[in-house]
Amino acid sequence: GDSVTQMEGPVTLSEEAFLTINCTYTATGYPSLFWYVQYPGEGLQLLLKATKADDKGSNKGFEATYRKETTSFHLEKGSVQVSDSAVYFCALSANSNDYKLSFGAGTTVTVRA
Amino acid sequence: DTAVSQTPKYLVTQMGNDKSIKCEQNLGHDTMYWYKQDSKKFLKIMFSYNNKELIINETVPNRFSPKSPDKAHLNLHINSLELGDSAVYFCASSSQGYHNQETQYFGPGTRLLVL
Numbered sequence: 001g002d003s004v005t006q007m008e009g010p011v012t013l014s015e016e017a018f019l020t021i022n023c024t025y026t027a028t029g030y031p032s033l034f035w036y037v038q039y040p041g042e043g044l045q046l047l048l049k050a051t052k053a054d055d056k057g058s059n060k061g062f063e064a065t066y067r068k069e070t071t072s073f074h075l076e077k078g079s080v081q082v083s084d085s086a087v088y089f090c091a092l093s094a095n096s097n098d099y100k101l102s103f104g105a106g107t108t109v110t111v112r113a
Numbered sequence: 114d115t116a117v118s119q120t121p122k123y124l125v126t127q128m129g130n131d132k133s134i135k136c137e138q139n140l141g142h143d144t145m146y147w148y149k150q151d152s153k154k155f156l157k158i159m160f161s162y163n164n165k166e167l168i169i170n171e172t173v174p175n176r177f178s179p180k181s182p183d184k185a186h187l188n189l190h191i192n193s194l195e196l197g198d199s200a201v202y203f204c205a206s207s208s209q210g211y212h213n214q215e216t217q218y219f220g221p222g223t224r225l226l227v228l
Contacts, residue, residue: 032214051214099168
């Protein structure tokens with residue numbers, strides 16, 4: 001079945017450091033790929049998405065490129081801030097009629113001043 | 114102004130009780146979902162409704178029963194609560210659009226603790 005594997009955390013960084021969170025997926029067909037972020041005590045919100053191979057999603061300084069050849073969608077940010085401390089979820093939506101998102105396990109990121 | 118709202122935000126109850134969680138969205142979306150997030154932050158789909166019709170019913174105990182009175186509401190009723198039901202429950206919604214490309218919008222979550 002469809003599944004997402006993402007880098008285990010927790011990840012602790014200093015401000016202005018480079019952040020990478022690895023995400024790989026298994027799916028039939030052509031899924032859409034998403035990164036959602038969950039700030040402490042809140043629900044999830046979309047960070048970025050890509051719906052076809054080689055698409056790059058970007059938002060708030062974060063980027064991820066849909067790589068079909070390596071079945072990956074790694075999240076990167078060049079210079080993190082304390083406000084980026086959150087749990088990051090990689091997710092896929094398969095090319096089917098059930099609309100559901102399959103999530104990775106989540107990566108907790110803490111940025112220290 | 115809240116796009117997806119859930120009530121209550123916190124729910125503490127005894128084992129064996131029956132409880133309901135309500136969800137409402139004002140985004141005009143056709144599809145609504147319930148997800149469960151466990152203590153390790155792992156998220157799993159439970160149910161999905163499209164235009165008030167059940168389209169996803171994952172392997173969830175039948176003590177959990179969703180009800181969608183209209184497109185803007187999806188409620189979750191839980192009978193005979195068990196300790197293992199303690200979790201955060203998130204409601205979400207999305208437009209129908211091109212099904213697997215649509216963004217899902219999440220509510221703030223309901224933190225359920227069963228004692």
